[in-house]
Amino acid sequence: MGSTYMQFAIIILLTGQLTHGHHWGYSKEEQAKWKEHFKSCGGHRQSPISINEAIGRKVRALKLGNYNDPLPGPLMLHNNGHTVALEIAHPQRSQSVPYVANGLLTKRYQFESLHFHWGEKNDLGAEHILRGKRYPMEMHMVHRNKNYPTMEEAMKHADGLTVLAFFYKLDENDNKQLDQLVKHLPRVYAPHANITLTETFALASLIPSSEKRRSYFMYNGSLTTPPCSEAVTWIVYSNPMPVSEVQLNKFRSMFGHDSHTKLINNFRYVQDIGSREVIARIPRL
DSSP, X not given: XXXXXXXXXHHHHHTTSOSTTOOOOOSHHHHHTHHHHOGGGGSSXXXXXXXXXXXXXXXXXXXXXXXXXXXXXXXXXXXXXXXXXXXXXXXXXXXXXXXXXXXXXXXXXEEEEEEEEEOSSTTOOOSSEETTBOOSEEEEEEEEETTSXXXXXXXXXXXXXXXXXXXXXXXXXXOTTTHXXXXXXXXXXXXXXXXXXXXXXXXXXXXOOTGGGSOEEEEEEOOSSTTOOSOEEEEEEOSOEEEEHHHHHHHHTOBOTTSSXXXXXXXXXXXXXXXXXXXXXXXXX
16 A cells, blocks of 8 residues: 555656645646745746757667556556546566667656646647647656656756657547547546556557657756656657547546546646757657
């Protein structure tokens, strides 16, 4: 029980509920107050951003290790009142936990969890904006620098985390791979509901093919929820994946922190990029 509790605590910390007892929300007024309780939210390296210009650079490919292998189960799916998140229940017991390395990364980053951001309408929901386009949903796959033993420790360091971000575009057909998660959402519609999944799948089944992952954008930023720790290397893929209106409505049917309000528009407004560079990966021939 202690191990399971700690796993949930990590997810909740990551998505911002274990934040010194301060409640926070996603309205424009509430977001403006984040920095009053979480100093880092007013920092100069915040996320998300609007990606309009980037510096092209030839970079070796990222290595997504163990992404084609089934996730070591059991898995936990959790509605924390701000998003729905999935993680491995006992990653310390497995040698096949997915990881990210290479590219411009100098360390190996181990998969911790994934979660989603979505909107009530189809023209908003994603956190990053790409060349003026905002998609209806965005998925974040969070990875921890293996040099740091815990998420809490990793969040204290500029190289602590790497997050892979994927967009979803509206399609008339269901995304059959995404259904591996969507079919379980009704069981976690209530805030703080959590379930254990005994069936497992490979992370690669949720993301675009390797050919469609050859190009991406990369920049230094932060968590997009309080405490907004400036500890994230962002890798944002430009090729969106399909999602149907039916599937989006499953996400929109979830309830938020107060148990009475639908969990929608759980995205942070874009932040000033300042002097930061955005790198556009040009595949090596």
